[in-house]
Amino acid sequence: MPTCRHRPLKGGAQVGRTWPCRPLAGLGIAGLAVVVTLSQSCAAQPEAAARNEPPQVEYVGTHIWHMPHEDFGGFSAIEIEDDGTRFTALSDRATMRWGRIERGDDGRIAKMVPEGHTRLKDSRGRALKPGWVGDSEGIAIGKDGKIWVSFEGLTRVARYDTHTSNATPLPRPQEFKKMQRNSSLEALAITDDGTLLTLPERSGALGTPFPVWRFRDGKWDQPFSIPRSGDWLAVGADMGPDGRFYLLERDFLGLLGFRTRVRRFDLGPDGFSNEQILLSSYPLQYDNLEGISVWEDEQGIRLTMISDDNFSRLQRTELVEYRVTEDKP
Numbered sequence: 569m570p571t572c573r574h575r576p577l578k579g580g581a582q583v584g585r586t587w588p589c590r591p592l593a594g595l596g597i598a599g600l601a602v603v604v605t606l607s608q609s610c611a612a613q614p615e616a617a618a619r620n621e622p623p624q625v626e627y628v629g630t631h632i633w634h635m636p637h638e639d640f641g642g643f644s645a646i647e648i649e650d651d652g653t654r655f656t657a658l659s660d661r662a663t664m665r666w667g668r669i670e671r672g673d674d675g676r677i678a679k680m681v682p683e684g685h686t687r688l689k690d691s692r693g694r695a696l697k698p699g700w701v702g703d704s705e706g707i708a709i710g711k712d713g714k715i716w717v718s719f720e721g722l723t724r725v726a727r728y729d730t731h732t733s734n735a736t737p738l739p740r741p742q743e744f745k746k747m748q749r750n751s752s753l754e755a756l757a758i759t760d761d762g763t764l765l766t767l768p769e770r771s772g773a774l775g776t777p778f779p780v781w782r783f784r785d786g787k788w789d790q791p792f793s794i795p796r797s798g799d800w801l802a803v804g805a806d807m808g809p810d811g812r813f814y815l816l817e818r819d820f821l822g823l824l825g826f827r828t829r830v831r832r833f834d835l836g837p838d839g840f841s842n843e844q845i846l847l848s849s850y851p852l853q854y855d856n857l858e859g860i861s862v863w864e865d866e867q868g869i870r871l872t873m874i875s876d877d878n879f880s881r882l883q884r885t886e887l888v889e890y891r892v893t894e895d896k897p
Contacts, residue, residue, distance in 0.1 A: 622844045628870070628889040629676035630854070639663050639685075643885060644754070645707035645804060645859035646874040652865055655680070656709065656731070657874060658717065662688040662695075662702030666731055675865070677887055686732045688717065693734045706756030706766060706804070707859075718753035718766050725753065725766060725783065741781075741788045748772065754858070755805035757813065759835075765813070767794065769801050778802050780840075792839035800829055808832070808862035808869055813840060816860040816873060824851040830860070830871060830890075846871070847890060855886045868893040 634640075644660040648669070656666040667683035687695040688704060696702035699721065706718035715728040717735075723744040726735040744752070751770040758764055764783040771778045777793035794802075794815065804816035813835045819827040828849040833840035855875035863870050869892040877883035 622846060624893045625846050626891045626893070628891050629674075630889075631677035631680070631887040633680050633885045633887055635682070640665075641877045641879045641885060643859060643874045643876055644705045645756070646861050646872060646887075647707055647709045647806075648861040648863045648870075648872050649709070652863060652870060652872075655861075656707065656715070658704055658707045658859070660703055660705055660720075660876065661698035662704050664688060664704075664731055675867070677889065680887070684731065688728070689732075689734045691726075691735050691737055703750075705754045705858075708756045708758035708764065708806075710758050710762055711760065712762075716756060716758060716764060718756040720750055720752045720754065720769075723747050723752040725756065725764065738783060739786075739788065743781075743790070751801075754801075754803045755815065757805040757807045759807050760811075765805065765807075767802050767805070769803060771796050774799075794833070794840055795843070803858045804860040804873070806860050806862040807835075809864040810869060811835070814846075814860060814862045814871070816857065818857065820856075821851050826854065826856050827851050828854055828857045828873070830873075846892060854888055855883050857886070857888060867891060 639659070639661065642659040642661050643657050645658040647656045648654070649656075652669060652671065654666070654668050656664065658664050663685060665682050665685040668681045669677055670679040670681060672678045688702065689695055690701075696704075701722050703719055703721035704717050705720050708716045710716070715731065716725060717728065718725045724737055724740050726737045728735060747753075747768050748770050752768045753766050754769040756764065756766045762784070765780055767778045767780045774796065777795050779790050780792040780794060781788055781790050782792070799819050800817040801819070802815060803818045806814050808814055812832045814830060814832045817829040817831065819829070821827065828847070830846045832844050832846055834842040855877065857873040858876040859874040861872045863872070871890040871892060873888045875884070875886040875888075877885050
């Protein structure tokens with residue numbers, strides 16, 4: 569099979585080994601040739617330059633996760649805990665799975681071992697149905713173990729004290745009700761002091777920054793924004809152990825599939841600064857990566873991303889991991 573590499577990252581960041589390209593189900597050889605040609609053309613387009621020197625970014629591995637359950641799939645968010653040995657994964661159809669991760673000596677995922685799953689509930693204990701009310705997209709877990717979930721459709725954020733508890737909904741600003749349908753709160757993150765940060769998938773226009781909403785002291789405000797570039801859409805976020813804000817973005821190219829980009833920012837009292845593009849994938853290199861978790865082991869910061877297969881036979885659930893290491897002076 570042909571192999572792919574990431575395009576060179578700005579500032580000389582390095583990428584590790586090669587890996588097989590994803591197969592294109594349902595396309596003939598002639599169509600595949602056209603797609604490959606167009607893919608190479610798209611990959612050659614320049615990215616916006618990062619503002620400072622990026623770190624070393626190394627590909628770790630890709631794990632294909634499958635379970636023969638009707639409600640398995642559609643993953644929109646993931647949280648990795650305990651140095652990469654435990655997970656909580658959220659589907660966009662209001663289901664959640666959690667369990668442990670078995671890893672090989674090289675640190676790659678060898679097996680996902682679910683220990684439980686549930687359908688999210690509303691504040692009265694009723695199971696949420698997929699669709700307008702149950703379109704769960706973002707997840708963040710605080711240091712106290714409480715789980716926060718952001719929703720599209722009926723745009724809101726809710727707290728779950730445990731995986732199986734009833735929802736405690738947060739107040740809904742009027743601005744949440746005005747967000748674009750099916751393009752609202754995809755990304756959710758939490759800081760060490762318990763402050764929530766969320767932003768919509770779309771900003772309203774190509775030249776309009778993504779508005780970042782903040783929840784602290786029982787109130788919402790929108791003090792910050794993140795620059796938007798090209799057709800990239802915000803689909804996931806996390807606060808890293810380094811105190812930086814990591815943003816996962818997606819670009820959909822039709823038959824050319826998806827592209828993935830990860831940016832990170834310093835976060836201070838005045839907002840986001842020191843933007844860095846950590847990686848930017850080729851079309852078809854990965855599936856529809858929608859969720860990101862940033863954690864740390866003895867070798868550095870790890871990025872774990874999960875794909876939404878849209879419950880389609882032509883797609884799959886991928887867990888893609890990268891390692892980020894800083895250059896030491």
